[in-house]
Amino acid sequence: MKTLIKNGTVATASDIFQADVLIEGEKISLVGINLAQRVGAVDRTVDATGKYVIPGGIDPHTHLDMPFGGTTSADDFETGTRAAAFGGTTSLVDFAIQPQKGALRQGLDDWHKKAEGKACVDYGFHMIVRDVNKDTLGEMDTLVKNEGVPSFKMFTAYPGVFLVDDASIFRAMQRTGGNGGLICMHAENGPVIDVLIEQALARGDTAPKWHGLTRPPRLEGEATNRVIALAEVAKVPVYVVHLSAKEALAEVREARDRGVYAYAETCPQYLFLSHDNYEEPDFEGAKYVMSPPLRMKGNEDSLWHGLKQDDLALVATDHCPFCMKGEKELGRGNFAKIPNGAPGIETRMSLLWDGGVRAGRIDINRFVQITSTAPAKIFGLYPRKGSVAPGADADVVVFDPEKEIRWSAKTHHMRVDYNPYEGRVTRGAPTHVFSRGELIVENDQWRGKAGHGRFIKRAGPLAR
Numbered sequence: 159m160k161t162l163i164k165n166g167t168v169a170t171a172s173d174i175f176q177a178d179v180l181i182e183g184e185k186i187s188l189v190g191i192n193l194a195q196r197v198g199a200v201d202r203t204v205d206a207t208g209k210y211v212i213p214g215g216i217d218p219h220t221h222l223d224m225p226f227g228g229t230t231s232a233d234d235f236e237t238g239t240r241a242a243a244f245g246g247t248t249s250l251v252d253f254a255i256q257p258q259k260g261a262l263r264q265g266l267d268d269w270h271k272k273a274e275g276k277a278c279v280d281y282g283f284h285m286i287v288r289d290v291n292k293d294t295l296g297e298m299d300t301l302v303k304n305e306g307v308p309s310f311k312m313f314t315a316y317p318g319v320f321l322v323d324d325a326s327i328f329r330a331m332q333r334t335g336g337n338g339g340l341i342c343m344h345a346e347n348g349p350v351i352d353v354l355i356e357q358a359l360a361r362g363d364t365a366p367k368w369h370g371l372t373r374p375p376r377l378e379g380e381a382t383n384r385v386i387a388l389a390e391v392a393k394v395p396v397y398v399v400h401l402s403a404k405e406a407l408a409e410v411r412e413a414r415d416r417g418v419y420a421y422a423e424t425c426p427q428y429l430f431l432s433h434d435n436y437e438e439p440d441f442e443g444a445k446y447v448m449s450p451p452l453r454m455k456g457n458e459d460s461l462w463h464g465l466k467q468d469d470l471a472l473v474a475t476d477h478c479p480f481c482m483k484g485e486k487e488l489g490r491g492n493f494a495k496i497p498n499g500a501p502g503i504e505t506r507m508s509l510l511w512d513g514g515v516r517a518g519r520i521d522i523n524r525f526v527q528i529t530s531t532a533p534a535k536i537f538g539l540y541p542r543k544g545s546v547a548p549g550a551d552a553d554v555v556v557f558d559p560e561k562e563i564r565w566s567a568k569t570h571h572m573r574v575d576y577n578p579y580e581g582r583v584t585r586g587a588p589t590h591v592f593s594r595g596e597l598i599v600e601n602d603q604w605r606g607k608a609g610h611g612r613f614i615k616r617a618g619p620l621a622r
């Protein structure tokens with residue numbers, strides 16, 4: 159199958175130029191001028207006049223079909239990857255979980271089963287490590303070397319569920335020094351947060367906003383400082399996930415200025431929402447219960463600055479949807495029982511274009527960098543993914559900078575009964591989405607199929 163995307167403006171992380179793009183089979187074969195006159199007959203032509211042709215988005219932080227506190231995240235690999243595609247994201251990296259007292263292998267097998275035959279776009283896995291011992295350290299080597307899973311998430315939060323102590327984190331970090339993997343850290347001081355939660359509940363402060371107020375930004379800053387220190391002593395890179403607070407960003411910046419390989423991602427919710435959302439009437443604030451929490455208004459300015467300066471390497475979603483009905487509701491009368499997480503897999507690209515590029519906060523190259531190229535490079539998918547270049551997978555998005563979307567739970571494709579951006583209008587959205595040469599979204603119509611998405615074995619991060 160040959161597809162010609164003609165008359166578009168190709169935008170990569172470094173360049174913008176007028177060019178046609180030829181897709182043959184699963185790959186981009188040519189990027190050049192006037193290809194229609196040079197390549198002969200094609201099976202399909204897409205006219206991209208007035209549109210950008212960009213690499214498909216890569217979301218390196220999702221939780222599909224994930225059990226959490228007696229519930230399970232609402233999107234599975236079929237509904238989640240389809241929603242991702244509608245939003246212009248053509249690859250994602252989801253978090254497999256080591257079972258309590260179980261082996262990493264078991265967690266990996268579980269996640270392969272969840273995804274196989276269901277995923278509509280390509281995917282990889284990180285592994286959440288909750289128990290560091292001789293066996294799991296050995297398994298980490300195997301995952302990096304043989305299984306294409308070179309990244310691991312560990313937590314300084316959620317005591318009794320995911321938290322691991324500093325010594326365990328340090329041992330795992332040292333191990334990645336030998337095997338070339340990357341440790342991703344959820345950095346909040348969980349034990350101290352638990353004291354604040356206990357005290358709030360004892361006072362009768364049970365509303366959703368207390369989720370935010372019991373997780374102060376200083377405790378994200380402290381944990382971020384700590385995990386960077388551990389990585390520095392272990393002499394390995396570290397990647398801080400879902401960074402929300404300017405206090406944590408300051409720690410990353412300070413370390414990077416000293417030459418430490420500290421990477422961090424933020425998420426759209428920390429750029430476009432704030433603590434004010436927790437103050438919404440009734441129980442509506444529960445929609446925004448996630449960890450780390452939304453921060454006070456003004457904090458987002460620091461994050462945008464960090465994105466411009468590359469102290470924040472990219473924007474992931476932390477897509478972890480729970481319905482209000484039957485799930486978030488479990489925390490009525492006790493905010494600590496509200497499942498943590500929010501939807502975002504579909505909204506990321508349009509929010510960042512509208513609030514980033516159109517608002518003049520970032521340019522188009524930086525948009526491509528933070529949504530696709532940087533995740534590809536850091537998480538071992540580059541150059542197969544993350545660029546519009548001959549030889550790359552034809553994961554390509556034709557992006558109309560003028561296309562408007564009014565976001566609503568009634569029309570979005572995520573399997574969740576609310577949208578955190580309900581009623582918000584964004585300008586800039588995909589019209590055509592290709593995954594390895596297959597046209598899977600065409601002008602809001604679904605053309606893809608479950609099972610098209612493949613597991614991608616990833617390499618270790620590029621920069622060490």
Ligand code: URP
Pocket residue numbers: 221344400447448449450476478498499500
């Ligand atoms: O609230 C969140 N972020 N839920 C998903 C789990 C995690 O910590 O990333």
Ligand code: ZN
Pocket residue numbers: 344399400449
């Ligand atoms: Zn986390």
Ligand code: ZN
Pocket residue numbers: 219220221400476478
């Ligand atoms: Zn997460």
